[in-house]
Amino acid sequence: MPLVKNGKITADAFVCVADDAPIPADGAILISAARFLDDPEALSRRGGPTGVIWPNNRDVDDLVPYLDRLAVVALVFPTFRDGRAYSQARLLRERYAYRGEMRATGQVLRDQFVFMLRAGFDAFEVKKASDAEAFASTSKRYSVFYQPTGDGRITALHRRMQLRHSESASQ
Amino acid sequence: MYAYDELDRTLINERVSEFRDQVKRRLSGELTEDEFKMLRLQNGVYLQLHAYMLRVAIPYGTLSSKQLRRLAHVARRYDRGYGHFTTRQNIQFNWIKLAELPDALADLAEVGIHAMQTSGNNTRNVTSDQWAGVAPGEIEDPRIWSELLRQYTTLHPEFSFLPRKFKFAITASAHDRAAIKIHDIGLRLHRNADGETGFEVLVGGGLGRTPFIGKTIKPFVHGHDLLSYVEAILRVYNQYGRRDNIYKARIKILVHELGIEKFAKEVEEEWLQMRGSALAIDDSVIEDIRSRFAYPAYEKLPHMPDELKKAAHDPHFEAWRKNSVALHKVSGYAIVTLSLKPVGGPPGDATANQMDGLADLADKYSFGEIRVGHxxxxxxxxxxxxxxxxLWRSLDKLGLATPNVNLVSDIIACPGLDYCSLANARSIPIAQELTRRFANHDTANLIGRLHINISGCINACGHHHVGHIGILGVEKNGEEFYQITIGGRADENAAVGTLIGPAVPYGEVADVVEDIVEAYLALRARPDELFVDTVKRLGVEPFRERVYATRQER
Amino acid sequence: MTSPLEQKKIKITGPSVVTGNRTWDGVVIYRTSARGWSAALSDAAIVRTSDEARSLLAESVADDVGAIGAYIAPVEIKDTGEIKPGNLREHIRAAGVTIDLPVSA
Known part of the structure; x- marks a missing residue:
């Protein structure tokens, strides 16, 4: 499954560690939420970067105290139609100011890229290689956005107000 | 009329090109139907019994003559020469080909019409009072807020994959023509004691398998806070709404299971954390949207002009005028309702020629504007x-002057088993038979206001629960049967109707409705006591007796 | 539409066909014995046992580009050999709506 990061297909530096496998002392790892919450202090002291795979039915509030020590938060789309992780992503980025990598995992297709980018995702484990290859073009499909989110894209309402001001200034 | 600007047009065109790519990938086999289904639903494309169906949004029920002509063009060019207006200010084309859909959408996009989010588990077309902006006594034009919500809900990055569909309706009049109490979120525009404009917010209304009347979650949300409050509701729903069972996934079930107090508390907590966010609306934004709604330059005209006095001698004209013409907020003008319920016709259908003809009449007599009601x-x-x-003479020639608005033959009906892949029984032939039974205008007038609503299955697209008489098609051993409810209503006193007894077979539905109507005529306290009020006063028992007394043998 | 899971449970009680809608235009079609599709019910392959039905369905569902929503539907075979739809829904799919279409004069 190709990983798209910074708009490009990239080798995944993180290794998924199963719940029953030993945790390596260093190197970049991704572990389950349950395992992370079991002993977050110990995991924070290990040598390499740690990321957590956070299920979409658990409040992100539980993760908030540890956000500054996490290198990756991977949110899950068990199906295309299950959109809970969009809310989790926005809360993490916009309310709790999480700045690390936020990764979309699971059923990730090109038709969700724009929504995901707007919700704050910056890394994508894309289901199909053809979709990953189409990332650059697909993610630029839209140039107009109606809703303010934390991604900084200017909304249509504000563009209109700016246009209006520049018109009145030039008169 | 709201005028789309370059930004609105760009977005619609971008959506059309995205959908064109999705259709192309489907037809080439790159996407399986399983993958494509969600994508087509997000753009209003269903598969029905005979063909694909395209549902096109008419936001808050406002159309320009140019847009109506374009709908006629699509009906003619890509379909079979007609369209079906639905109970949610949409129009459906029943025979459209998947391969041609992108072209049809591109044609519609040229006049600012789209099919975004007319199906799928997202926020659907925002509906409003079809008399918005012209009804006497209205607080203010609810379409300004509807348009704000239309923009806010379109391609929302967080709420495009909700547990289930989500419908908004807005009214600004004391008499609710938008059926806000049967919507996921109903908004009633009003002013508080300080004279500020805001909304009573209702949540959790809906029909379908488990009907609920919406409950007030907050009596007053200031206009400035509308979007943040709505976002708080949607966020709570997106996270906690059930996804394990499609029949329990609507917000009404979440509200019911949590209780309105607990649900309101969750929403309030969420809202307090974000009400000052970028979603706070300042007056300049509202003014910007308001400025793009053009209102006609009304003249100073007499309320009772000579033309009207003269025409009053024609009983046919008078029958139509009394029935179809309503007071306008501007003296000398009127709001004219056009019945799409001709005797023997399918409710809500209009031919391409009728649409073109009406567009011409709108240009000539209504400042180029047409409205669509639920x-x-x-x-x-x-x-x-x-x-x-x-106008009446011209409408009559187009078959759009049936004088039955709000009368017993002004029937709401879904497409039913003639078209719909979900239906268990037919709706349209039942409606047609009823319009024939009650074709006599004097009889219909004597009966007075009576709404019959027909759905071909439990999903309730024909709003049967809230019909004064509701008819629900079910299947029993391969035969079509119909359950009859009475006492429902969809207005400010919205209520779900009560079942009168066992389902009756297809061939007996019209007889049963006639019996119910005859019972009402015999039981009503005064000629002006409406059917629904008689049912409220007496309960269903006398009606049940009347209907089943002669039908016990079966 | 019937999901493949439900289809596995299907047991037919009489002559049946496999039907769906043509992907590019949505037209009602029936699976033929020549591993193709036809818009005419008279061309449909008739199956009489649950095993036959399941295997015809499996082959039909595999043609995802040709048809969508394939499922098993009952038919009646007249003494003349003519194939008739087995219920009202299938009758409407085969013969069209039971009402007059609104037409533009």
Whole structure:
């Protein structure tokens, strides 16, 4: 499954560690939420970067105290139609100011890229290689956005107000 | 009329090109139907019994003559020459080919019409009062807020994959023509004691398998806070709404299971954390949207012009005028409702020729504007009263002057088993038979206001629960049967109807409705006691007795 | 539409066909014995046992580009050999709506 990061297909530096496998002392790892919450202090002291795979039915509030020590938060789309992780992503980025990598995992297709980018995702484990290859073009499909989110894209309402001001200034 | 600007047009075109790519990938086999289904639903494309169906949004029920002509063009060019207006200010084309859909959407996009989010588990077309902006006594034009919500909900990055579909309706009048109490979120515009404009917010209304009347979650949300409050509701729903069972996934079930107090508390907590966010609306934004709604330059005209006095001698004209013409907020003008319920016709259907003809009449008599109501009728919102006789003659030629608005033959009906892949029984032939039974205008007038609503299955697209008489098609051993409810209503006193007894077979539905109506005529306290009020006063028992007394043998 | 899971449970009680809608235009079609599709019910392959039905369905569902929503539907075979739809829904799919279409004069 190709990983798209910074708009490009990239080798995944993180290794998924199963719940029953030993945790390596260093190197970049991704572990389950349950395992992370079991002993977050110990995991924070290990040598390499740690990321957590956070299920979409658990409040992100539980993760908030540890956000500054996490290198990756991977949110899950068990199906295309299950959109809970969009809310989790926005809360993490916009309310709790999480700045690390936020990764979309699971059923990730090109038709969700724009929504995901707007919700704050910056890394994508894309289901199909053809979709990953189409990332650059697909993610630029839209140039107009109606809703303010934390991604900084200017909304249509504000563009209109700016246009209006520049018109009145030039008169 | 709201005028789309370059930004609105760009977004619609970008959506069309995205959908064109999705269709292309489907037809080439790159996407399986399983993958494509969600994508097509997000753009209003269903698969029905005979063909694909395209549902096109008519936001808050407002159309320009140019847009109506374009709908006629799509009906002619890509379909079979007609369209079906639905109970949610949409129009459906029943015979459209998948391969041609992108072209049809591109044609519609040229006049600012789209099919975004007319199906799928997202926020659907925002509906409103079809008399918005012209109804006397309205707080203010609810379409300004509807348009704000239309923009806010379109391609929302967080709420495009909700547990289930989500419908908004807005009214700004004391008499609710938008059926806000049967919507996921109903908004009633009003002013508080300080004279500020805001909304009573209702949540959790809906029909379908488990009907609920919406409950007030907050009596007053200031206009400035509308979007943040709505976002708080949607966020709570997106996270906690059930996804394990499609029949329990609507917000009404979450509200019911949590209780409105607990749900309101969750929403309030969420809202307090974000009400000052970028979603706070300042007055300049509202003014910007308001400025793009053009209102006609009304003239100073007499309320009772000579043309009208003269036409009053024609009983046919008078029958139509009394039935179809309503007071306008501007003296000398009228709101004219056009019945899409001709005797023997399918409710809500209009041919391409009728649409073109009506577009011409709108240009001539209604400042180029047409409205679509949830009762599946159309309206011309700005007709000078002196033009009423001439308009009536032209409408009559188009078959759009049936004088039965709000009467027993003004029936709401879903497409039913004639078209719909979900239906268990037919709706349209039942409606047609009822319009024939009650074709006599004097009888219909004697009966007075009576709404019959028919759905071909439990999903309730025909709003049967809230019909004064509701008819629900079910299947029993391969035969079509119909359950009859009475006492429902969809207005400000919305209520779900009560079942009167066992389902009756297809061939007996019209007889049963006639029996119910005859019982009402015999039981009503005064000639002006409406059917629904008689049912409220007496309960269903006398009606049940009347219907089943002669049908016990079966 | 019937999901493949439900289809596995299907047991037919009489002559049946496999039907769906043509992907590019949505037209009602029936699976033929020549591993193709036809818009005419008279061309449909008739199956009489649950095993036959399941295997015809499996082959039909595999043609995802040709048809969508394939499922098993009952038919009646007249003495003349003519194939008739087995219920009202299938009758409407085969013969069209039971009402007059609104037409533009």
């Amino acid at each position: 009762e599946q009728n159309l309206a011309l919102p700005h007709v000078a009263r002196r033009d009423l006789p001439a």
